[in-house]
Amino acid sequence: MSDALAARPYDALLLLSFGGPEGPDDVIPFLENVTRGRNIPRERLQEVGEHYFLFGGVSPINAQNRSLLETLRTDFAGHGLDLPVHWGNRNWAPYLTDTLREMVRAGHRRILVLATSAYASYSGCRQYRENLAESLATLRAEGLPLPRLDKLRHYFNHPGFLEPVTDGVLAALGDLPDQVRDTAHLVFTTHSIPTAAAATAGPDGGAYVAQHLDAARVVAGAVRERTGVDRPWELVYQSRSGAPHIPWLEPDICDHLETLHGAGAPGAVMIPIGFVSDHMEVLYDLDTEAQAKAGELGLPVARSATVGDDPRFAAAVRELVLERAAAERGEEPRRRALGDLGPSHDVCPAGCCPPREPRPAAAGADSPFP
Numbered sequence: 468m469s470d471a472l473a474a475r476p477y478d479a480l481l482l483l484s485f486g487g488p489e490g491p492d493d494v495i496p497f498l499e500n501v502t503r504g505r506n507i508p509r510e511r512l513q514e515v516g517e518h519y520f521l522f523g524g525v526s527p528i529n530a531q532n533r534s535l536l537e538t539l540r541t542d543f544a545g546h547g548l549d550l551p552v553h554w555g556n557r558n559w560a561p562y563l564t565d566t567l568r569e570m571v572r573a574g575h576r577r578i579l580v581l582a583t584s585a586y587a588s589y590s591g592c593r594q595y596r597e598n599l600a601e602s603l604a605t606l607r608a609e610g611l612p613l614p615r616l617d618k619l620r621h622y623f624n625h626p627g628f629l630e631p632v633t634d635g636v637l638a639a640l641g642d643l644p645d646q647v648r649d650t651a652h653l654v655f656t657t658h659s660i661p662t663a664a665a666a667t668a669g670p671d672g673g674a675y676v677a678q679h680l681d682a683a684r685v686v687a688g689a690v691r692e693r694t695g696v697d698r699p700w701e702l703v704y705q706s707r708s709g710a711p712h713i714p715w716l717e718p719d720i721c722d723h724l725e726t727l728h729g730a731g732a733p734g735a736v737m738i739p740i741g742f743v744s745d746h747m748e749v750l751y752d753l754d755t756e757a758q759a760k761a762g763e764l765g766l767p768v769a770r771s772a773t774v775g776d777d778p779r780f781a782a783a784v785r786e787l788v789l790e791r792a793a794a795e796r797g798e799e800p801r802r803r804a805l806g807d808l809g810p811s812h813d814v815c816p817a818g819c820c821p822p823r824e825p826r827p828a829a830a831g832a833d834s835p836f837p
Contacts, residue, residue, distance in 0.1 A: 473789050475796065477617075479551045479575040480788060481596055482536055482581040483563065484800070486556030487526025487747060493559070494519045497526075500558040515708075518751045528746035529559070532583070534776040535744070542781040550788065551575070557598050564602040567614070571606060576614045579788055580772050580830060583743045585623040585682075586657075587674040587811070589664050592621070593820035597830035603829055605759040615837060617795070618830040619787045621811040623678045624685065624804045628774055632682075632740055633689040635771035639736045647734035651767075652699045652727055653690065654720070655683040656753065657741020659704035662714040670816045676702075676716070681806040682740055699732075705757070708746040718812020720753065721760040724768070734767035744775045 488497040498512045518524060532554055539552050551573075555566030570578060580599065599616050607613055622628050640648055657679050661669075668675035679702055687700040694749035703723040704716045718726070720737065727735055737757060739749050753770050761768040774780045786803065794813055795799035802810035815831035822828075827835050 482554040486530040486559030491524030491795040506728045530745040538776040538781045568834040580618045599829035600827040631777040639769040639771035651734035705752045728764040
């Protein structure tokens with residue numbers, strides 16, 4: 468079967484992302500969108516907004532999504548996959564509801580969704596599914612036909628995700644001084660989440676941490692094979708937010724750098740394995756804050772690149788699209804995955820990554836929509 472036919476029954480792909488401000492006047496309204504319903508004081512929003520103002524009030528995430536969008540379209544066209552790719556955001560233009568409305572008016576009825584989050588968690592999966600449900604409810608209220616939405620499986624262990632990460636680590640090692648390169652630690656970083664959310668992530672709990680550890684283990688092993696050096700590695704966290712009395716995953720990246728320095732580590736590579744692109748939390752929390760901490764300590768560090776618009780990632784997305792389409796047709800497709808955990812589920816089970824308060828979520832077993 469040609470790729471042009473192999474996407475059936477799907478007629479479009481939706482790139483679903485977080486969104487970000489594209490100028491100084493956007494920053495506070497964007498942060499209000501992100502924190503809506505959480506009663507965050509305006510002073511706190513202004514404090515966080517300073518991170519964006521250091522970069523002209525522009526988050527790089529939208530530009531990176533535009534680049535990924537074009538890479539996906541180029542890859543699809545080059546392989547004869549006639550599947551339109553659209554883009555919508557949770558918190559900034561182009562807004563998800565607007566994009567879905569345009570897709571429905573263009574005649575799309577079976578839509579696959581690619582979220583720019585590779586791991587299972589409430590904020591990385593379930594919340595996007597809640598956003599989809601909110602948008603579908605709006606379309607229904609407007610009298611528009613509702614499309615069926617299916618979300619692609621978690622891709623944290625797909626070769627097209629982890630192989631570019633590995634190459635990024637090797638390039639970053641080359642940026643370290645010669646005398647520390649072979650003894651530097653590998654420090655894998657991801658977004659911290661509340662420990663309660665981590666405990667319930669995935670169908671059976673604990674998936675967020677387990678998936679990161681599995682992915683990090685694969686990359687550390689690949690780096691060892693490529694360099695012949697067995698380097699120590701750790702998984703740490705960054706970008707904590709929320710009330711101080713609520714426990715979040717630790718250690719924080721800056722605290723960990725202090726620990727490494729105190730233990731005599733000669734250097735480190737920071738690897739943002741939890742992020743798909745170099746957006747604001749990478750630019751500020753790693754390239755600004757963590758780099759400053761390392762400078763204070765006199766600890767040589769380098770930061771590896773995220774996957775971004777790497778053509779291998781686009782090829783992985785195409786593979787995931789064709790895999791899911793084949794499964795929907797009742798076939799048994801090959802499901803590529805590295806590490807010990809195997810390929811993730813296609814359909815999120817009921818109760819997967821439960822929210823703080825019950826809310827409808829689309830594209831899962833518990834979806835209230837067809």
